[in-house]
């Protein structure tokens with residue numbers, strides 16, 4: 001990943017301070033961030049989903065105290081906590097509804113429980129929306145007035161930022177870009193949400209694996225067969241590695257993924273006409289650092305050129321995210337900062 005984490009000292013930092021918490025199915029990332037979006041300290045703890053949300057809150061609270069202590073600040077110096085979680089969720093009520101990767105945490109009032117435990121007000125947001133805000137605030141979207149972000153990983157997440165407004169929608173589903181329809185046919189691929197033809201069913205990491213398996217089953221030759229024979233489980237990372245080594249089938253899958261994403265991007269462009277589009281998440285094929293990453297981005301842009309209004313294709317910037325895995329907690333802290341500045 002292109003990003004390397006850099007921390008600033010308390011002497012360099014500008015108050016007020018915020019804590020960002022990014023809850024995932026495997027890990028929870030927590031950091032203290034200053035008024036300019038620069039992290040002072042950071043930690044990652046295992047989510048331990050199976051132990052339940054109450055235990056999760058207690059461990060988040062300990063980790064929050066620890067990252068605050070690391071900076072030399074005390075809790076009183078923290079203005080607000082920003083919390084990002086996967087959906088589905090009710091942002092206004094601060095409740096996790098039924099997130100697929102947090103079984104046993106459903107219908108849990110996570111915002112208020114964290115606020116009680118930490119003794120601080122909490123601003124609640126969608127994790128992909130928080131990551132988008134992080135990139136918009138201090139990442140590769142910092143030069144943009146408005147931005148759409150797609151995060152590619154286990155699912156396809158989205159974030160729409162217009163000025164200082166992060167689009168959450170009336171029912172907390174305002175930036176669910178992974179569920180836009182890119183194929184209306186009855187035979188379209190099945191999405192994790194139960195509907196057919198959604199972008200996520202074509203451009204998520206599990207879909208990349210599934211599409212590859214289908215081609216292998218058809219008898220296509222690929223260096224992936226040797227990896228599988230050696231006991232390696234097929235993953236988007238393995239496909240990325242083989243694409244980079246020149247395997248035709250792997251590269252074909254990567255570029256097909258770029259086409260699907262490009263189609264989704266065009267729909268977002270025609271709905272919002274954003275200043276720029278940012279592509280992030282765990283599956284970004286090495287970004288600018290590798291040939292595969294550069295080809296992926298080029299293919300996305302090619303698809304956009306073919307399908308978007310020419311003026312939009314010309315003017316809308318499309319680039320990779322730059323904060324890596326830090327975008328979520330930095331963005332959650334940024335959304336807390338917005339809420340704090342509105343109230344003070």
Ligand SMILES: [Zn+2]
Pocket residue numbers: 178179191192193194195198200
């Ligand atoms: Zn869907």
